[in-house]
Amino acid sequence: MDFQLSDDQLALKAGVRELLTARFGREGLRAAVDDGPALDRALWRELGEAGFFALRLPEAAGGVGLGLPEAVLAFEEAGRVLLPGPLVATHLAAGTVDGAATGETVVAAVDGQLVEWLTEADVVRGDAAGAEPLRSVDPLTPLHRVPASEGADPADVLQTSLLTSLLTAAEQLGTAARVGELAVQHARTREQFGQPIGAFQAVKHLCARMLVRVEVARAAVYAAAVTADPLDVAAARLLADEAAVRGARDCLQVHGGMGFTWEADIHLYLKRAWVRTQRAGGGTQSEDALAGDLLAGTVR
Numbered sequence: 001m002d003f004q005l006s007d008d009q010l011a012l013k014a015g016v017r018e019l020l021t022a023r024f025g026r027e028g029l030r031a032a033v034d035d036g037p038a039l040d041r042a043l044w045r046e047l048g049e050a051g052f053f054a055l056r057l058p059e060a061a062g063g064v065g066l067g068l069p070e071a072v073l074a075f076e077e078a079g080r081v082l083l084p085g086p087l088v089a090t091h092l093a094a095g096t097v098d099g100a101a102t103g104e105t106v107v108a109a110v111d112g113q114l115v116e117w118l119t120e121a122d123v124v125r126g127d128a129a130g131a132e133p134l135r136s137v138d139p140l141t142p143l144h145r146v147p148a149s150e151g152a153d154p155a156d157v158l159q160t161s162l163l164t165s166l167l168t169a170a171e172q173l174g175t176a177a178r179v180g181e182l183a184v185q186h187a188r189t190r191e192q193f194g195q196p197i198g199a200f201q202a203v204k205h206l207c208a209r210m211l212v213r214v215e216v217a218r219a220a221v222y223a224a225a226v227t228a229d230p231l232d233v234a235a236a237r238l239l240a241d242e243a244a245v246r247g248a249r250d251c252l253q254v255h256g257g258m259g260f261t262w263e264a265d266i267h268l269y270l271k272r273a274w275v276r277t278q279r280a281g282g283g284t285q286s287e288d289a290l291a292g293d294l295l296a297g298t299v300r
Contacts, residue, residue, distance in 0.1 A: 012070055016077040019050055024081050037142045039085050039120040048103020053094045072170040072225040079174025082272050084140040086117040088167045097123050110146055111279055118144040138271040164280040166233045169221050169240035172276055176243035179251040179269050180210040186255055206250045213243040231293055234286035241283055244273035
């Protein structure tokens with residue numbers, strides 16, 4: 001069995017990275033932070049034209065005709081650059097909401113009692129009545145809280161939650177990989193006592209742990225994208241959340257005092273990773289799913 005990415009998948013990953021780096025590199029990220037959380041509609045339409053939102057739609061329906069593994073690769077790249085906006089909600093709405101696939105329509109979704117990007121959305125999936133602004137730790141993810149609702153179909157909620165959790169894990173994976181790269185770059189160039197700080201054992205250990213968490217999470221996320229099994233997704237989500245949050249913390253540690261400043265980008269990665277941990281029930285739902293399966297296995 002071949003567990004390596006195919007040439008087509010590698011080309012897709014490289015193409016998405018090239019597009020996002022060109023349109024939302026570091027300068028774009030910092031400009032977005034300075035300007036406030038306003039959605040770049042032109043970029044959204046470019047994503048639509050590139051097939052980002054329609055990756056899993058059949059070609060007969062105007063989509064790209066690819067599968068969940070390819071969508072995971074695309075969302076991993078979005079996580080690398082901290083691309084803002086309701087990416088997951090719009091992607092999942094392609095094929096059911098007019099204009100979502102092409103990026104002409106921005107779709108937000110009620111996730112439990114939270115909604116991301118509510119005021120920028122053209123369409124909101126779920127009951128957002130009574131939504132109130134909620135202060136977000138992430139300057140590029142506006143949040144609203146909505147009253148609890150019991151009107152949704154449990155089957156639809158379960159499927160949406162599964163896909164949301166997997167695509168969120170992919171974004172977390174991209175973030176974890178990027179903060180690891182930032183840590184290594186800094187460790188190679190920052191000098192103390194006449195040598196790069198990467199020569200010190202404590203820094204080496206931080207970077208090594210970051211790499212291990214990223215690679216373990218990558219294996220889990222890619223496997224879950226192939227199986228789409230709820231338990232595989234739950235495990236991947238927990239590992240990716242840990243890799244992103246702990247990786248950003250370790251990256252901040254490698255940067256030392258300058259890592260705590262507003263001018264450094266590390267806090268943006270950490271804050272986005274924190275916000276993502278709350279999607280689709282967060283770690284609690286994943287832990288409950290895995291614990292339930294373990295208990296069921298014990299009984300058997």
